[in-house]
Amino acid sequence: xxxxxxxxxxxxxxxxxxxxxxxxxxxxxxxxxxxxxxxxxxxxxxxxxxxxxxxxxxxxxxxxxxxxxxxxxxxxxxxxxxxxxxxxxxxxxxxxxxxxxxxxxxxxxxxxxxxxxxxxxxxxxxxxxxxxxxxxxxxxxxxxxxxxxxxxxxxxxxxxxxxxxxxxxxxxxxxxxxxxxxxxxxxxxxxxxxxxxxxxxxxxxxxxxxxxxxxxxxxxxxxxxxxxxxxxxxxxxxxxxxxxxxxxxxxxxxxxxxxxxxxxxxxxxxxxxxxxxxxxxxxxxxxxxxxxxxxxxxxxxxxxxxxxxxxxxxxxxxxxxxxxxxxxxxxxxxxxxxxxxxxxxxxxxxxxxxxxxxxxxxxxxxxxxxxxxxxxxxxxxxxxxxxxxxxxxxxxxxxxxxxxxxxxxxxxxxxxxxxxxxxxxxxxxxxxxxxxxxxxxxxxxxxxxxxxxxxxxxxxxxxxxxxxxxxx
Amino acid sequence: xxxxxxxxxxxxxxxxxxxxxxxxxxxxxxxxxxxxxxxxxxxxxxxxxxxxxxxxxxxxxxxxxxxxxxxxxxxxxxxxxxxxxxxxxxxxxxxxxxxxxxxxxxxxxxxxxxxxxxxxxxxxxxxxxxxxxxxxxxxxxxxxxxxxxxxxxxxxxxxxxxxxxxxxxxxxxxxxxxx
Numbered sequence: 001x002x003x004x005x006x007x008x009x010x011x012x013x014x015x016x017x018x019x020x021x022x023x024x025x026x027x028x029x030x031x032x033x034x035x036x037x038x039x040x041x042x043x044x045x046x047x048x049x050x051x052x053x054x055x056x057x058x059x060x061x062x063x064x065x066x067x068x069x070x071x072x073x074x075x076x077x078x079x080x081x082x083x084x085x086x087x088x089x090x091x092x093x094x095x096x097x098x099x100x101x102x103x104x105x106x107x108x109x110x111x112x113x114x115x116x117x118x119x120x121x122x123x124x125x126x127x128x129x130x131x132x133x134x135x136x137x138x139x140x141x142x143x144x145x146x147x148x149x150x151x152x153x154x155x156x157x158x159x160x161x162x163x164x165x166x167x168x169x170x171x172x173x174x175x176x177x178x179x180x181x182x183x184x185x186x187x188x189x190x191x192x193x194x195x196x197x198x199x200x201x202x203x204x205x206x207x208x209x210x211x212x213x214x215x216x217x218x219x220x221x222x223x224x225x226x227x228x229x230x231x232x233x234x235x236x237x238x239x240x241x242x243x244x245x246x247x248x249x250x251x252x253x254x255x256x257x258x259x260x261x262x263x264x265x266x267x268x269x270x271x272x273x274x275x276x277x278x279x280x281x282x283x284x285x286x287x288x289x290x291x292x293x294x295x296x297x298x299x300x301x302x303x304x305x306x307x308x309x310x311x312x313x314x315x316x317x318x319x320x321x322x323x324x325x326x327x328x329x330x331x332x333x334x335x336x337x338x339x340x341x342x343x344x345x346x347x348x349x350x351x352x353x354x355x356x357x358x359x360x361x362x363x364x365x366x367x368x369x370x371x372x373x374x375x376x377x378x379x380x381x382x383x384x385x386x387x388x389x390x391x392x393x394x395x396x397x398x399x400x401x402x403x404x405x406x407x408x409x410x411x412x413x414x415x416x417x418x419x420x421x422x423x424x425x426x427x428x429x430x431x432x433x434x435x436x437x438x439x440x441x442x443x444x445x446x447x448x449x450x451x452x453x454x455x456x457x458x459x460x461x462x463x464x465x466x467x468x469x470x471x472x
Numbered sequence: 473x474x475x476x477x478x479x480x481x482x483x484x485x486x487x488x489x490x491x492x493x494x495x496x497x498x499x500x501x502x503x504x505x506x507x508x509x510x511x512x513x514x515x516x517x518x519x520x521x522x523x524x525x526x527x528x529x530x531x532x533x534x535x536x537x538x539x540x541x542x543x544x545x546x547x548x549x550x551x552x553x554x555x556x557x558x559x560x561x562x563x564x565x566x567x568x569x570x571x572x573x574x575x576x577x578x579x580x581x582x583x584x585x586x587x588x589x590x591x592x593x594x595x596x597x598x599x600x601x602x603x604x605x606x607x608x609x610x611x612x613x614x615x616x617x618x619x620x621x622x623x624x625x626x627x628x629x630x631x632x633x634x635x636x637x638x639x640x641x642x643x644x645x646x647x648x649x650x651x
Contacts, residue, residue, distance in 0.1 A: 027510060028511070030510075031479075031510055031511040031512050034512045035511075035512060035582055038512075038581075038582045038583075039581060039582060042581040042582065
């Protein structure tokens with residue numbers, strides 16, 4: 001190898017060495033950089049997780065605040081509904097007295113003027129009662145406490161009865177109700193009471209806001225596509241009344257609003273009816289539509305879906321009111337009234353007297369009632385639900401525990417108007433339920449029912465026959 | 473095992489022996505990675521064992537002695553590469569007492585998956601520090617070398633007594649006495 005070649009080789013080697021050193025230095029530099037970045041990333045992550053933790057704490061705090069607020073709101077809603085229940089009772093109790101006494105008064109000998117005054121008194125009391133019921137209904141629906149029944153009812157028969165109820169009122173106003181009733185019957189599953197309420201409300205409105213012409217009631221029923229027994233229903237109530245503008249239509253379903261606030265003066269009413277109707281229809285899974293033209297008339301249509309059902313095997317027994325007021329067995333029946341309110345005591349006794357029940361026993365509370373019943377001989381009790389010392393429910397339960405030759409028939413008598421109360425009475429062992437104010441007619445029906453049942457019990461009957469309602 | 477241990481080991485071999493020795497032991501060890509290590513990677517511990525074994529065979533030095541020497545070398549390098557890890561320490565005992573609490577924590581910030589030995593302080597006073605070393609890798613000689621490296625770094629004189637607490641050497645007590 002020549003010296004030149006050697007020098008060249010050495011030079012080459014030196015170059016490679018430099019190149020190697022350069023690459024190594026670059027690698028180390030990269031490693032240092034990477035570590036620095038890793039460290040920065042760690043710090044950033046740490047900061048982020050700190051922020052996240054803080055956020056989490058804030059969220060937790062907010063959640064706590066929210067749930068506290070929710071709890072407060074729920075408590076307020078509960079307090080509201082409890083208040084309503086209490087108020088309902090408190091208002092109904094004196095109203096019961098007012099209406100009852102007015103009714104008794106109307107049956108006494110009066111001059112024409114006095115008769116008119118009493119009629120006005122009764123009318124005012126009745127509308128006050130209706131108002132209380134409306135407010136209760138609305139608050140109950142708003143509280144989501146409305147439970148709808150699912151029982152068979154005959155739609156056409158239901159509409160028959162509602163229309164018939166309004167015919168006199170329409171005639172009085174010079175109007176004609178045209179009920180285009182389809183043939184036959186239509187048995188559906190649902191809440192007949194609520195449907196009756198909607199129909200009555202719409203009919204009552206139609207009459208109220210129509211000065212001449214007619215009110216037409218039609219009903220449409222058609223099968224719902226892709227179903228076996230579901231029906232699409234539409235109930236239309238059309239009037240030739242004063243009608244409404246577009247703007248008025250917009251707020252007609254709002255609680256406490258009427259199409260025109262001046263109508264409150266002219267036409268009366270609270271503006272609750274349609275709000276309730278709409279909510280009821282919605283609760284039934286349906287809706288209410290309205291179209292109207294000022295001066296031409298309004299048309300309300302209720303749309304809902306229901307299951308068609310077959311007619312029940314035997315229709316509910318019809319209780320026929322006897323024509324003559326005092327029933328023959330009345331005097332023989334031993335009746336007790338358990339009621340703490342003296343006005344109500346007086347009223348019930350007077351009403352019973354009118355029906356021929358005399359020598360009625362009195363108990364001021366549940367305990368007194370229980371004591372008297374345990375001595376035997378009491379056949380029928382009109383039992384108030386709310387009484388001091390021992391309420392009607394407890395008293396009934398205790399009475400049902402007694403070993404008596406014959407258990408008394410117990411009719412709950414209460415100012416509590418909620419459906420739950422009816423259920424509670426039934427569970428406690430009561431046989432019947434009358435909500436206050438009790439009218440002479442309703443009391444009479446209940447008493448008739450009771451006495452037929454009791455007389456049936458007294459007669460020797462085949463063993464094991466169920467204790468069902470008697471067909472008079 | 474962290475890449476920095478590999479790169480520093482090969483650096484040491486290059487500086488104490490030669491670059492050729494590095495090539496040779498990589499060749500001898502027949503390792504999968506081919507010796508292309510970077511400080512920021514992670515490699516199988518078995519490769520380190522193979523490299524040390526190869527170096528021991530080529531140099532005729534005991535593996536334990538080589539590992540100890542590497543530990544000693546490594547402390548100086550760490551002090552240079554990661555000055556912040558011994559910042560604020562004025563003597564070897566301070567550094568050694570801080571390994572678990574401070575240094576290892578810093579390592580985990582960069583390498584969350586790093587598997588580090590446990591160095592527990594059993595007792596300490598001005599003159600004597602007792603440490604408990606625990607590691608499945610049984611690298612007590614490396615720890616021993618690091619301790620010596622720390623003493624030398626601060627110009628301190630000391631004696632290190634190594635007391636293995638089990639046969640395989642995964643648990644070892646170190647008594648460091650300043651003289």
